Amino acid sequence: MNEDIKFILDSTEEDMKAALTHLEKQLLNIRAGKASPAMLSSIMVEYYGSITPLNQVANVNTPDARTISIQPFEKALIPEIEKSIQNANLGFNPMNNGESVIINVPPLTEERRLTLAKQARAEGEEAKIGIRNDRKSAMNEVKKLEVSEDLTNNAEIDIQALTDRYIKKVDEMITVKEKEIMTV
The missing domain is CATH 3.30.1360.40 (Gyrase A; domain 2)
Structure with a gap:
């Protein structure tokens, strides 16, 4: 694999990890019933x-x-x-x-739980948007490289696989947080 492509993949993965870290911090601020x-x-x-x-x-x-x-x-x-x-x-x-x-810390009402779950989903969407923007940047950088079409296509496939993996992690985090919020 071309060194430039490897560098692009590594930096894209770093950016996607940063999006997940940010999401974790945002989800900590959403309370789920018990004091913390x-x-x-x-x-x-x-x-x-x-x-x-x-x-x-x-x-x-x-x-x-x-x-x-x-x-x-x-x-x-x-x-x-x-x-x-x-x-x-x-x-x-x-x-x-x-x-x-x-x-x-007052107990959460059902209405408040639904609002907090919605807020968690919105934070998850923000993280997904960030990950997709990282994918778009990486794809553009790969297209600028002067490499063969096969290398370009393989790099795009790798970037998409990375994106899918991180989007799945976001979905899992949101599912866990929603379950935590909705548990009385």
Whole structure:
């Protein structure tokens, strides 16, 4: 196989893996009924004038399936953490007891579960679009190469096989997430 084609295939696979990694991160933000520290992974807190991820200014854990406990390293951060959680618009109502911030995660309604499943499918579609764009770029790069028609055709077949494999992985991830969301 031509070195240029191998390079194109390798870089395309890297791009497709990046799309899957991004999808995993997006799916972590979609809650599935029980409390998880990952639900707050997108929260940023102002800490001495700089915007800092919540997990770098506090311990975030789940004492039970319906509660998230946030223990800040400095008590003065409690109001700032509460404000950041409310501004993130995640549907949580933080409370503090003077020592830590506590979030009671309400059980999901059937309607909310369907909305979250739809959101997961939309994230999956975004990942598929990214993978298809990677395929298109790779196909265009292969066509620009000055190689035989057989090599070009084989490379296109390999790129399509790679695309199919990653699209299937996206479908599997979405199926698992939907099942997780819809389980009461």
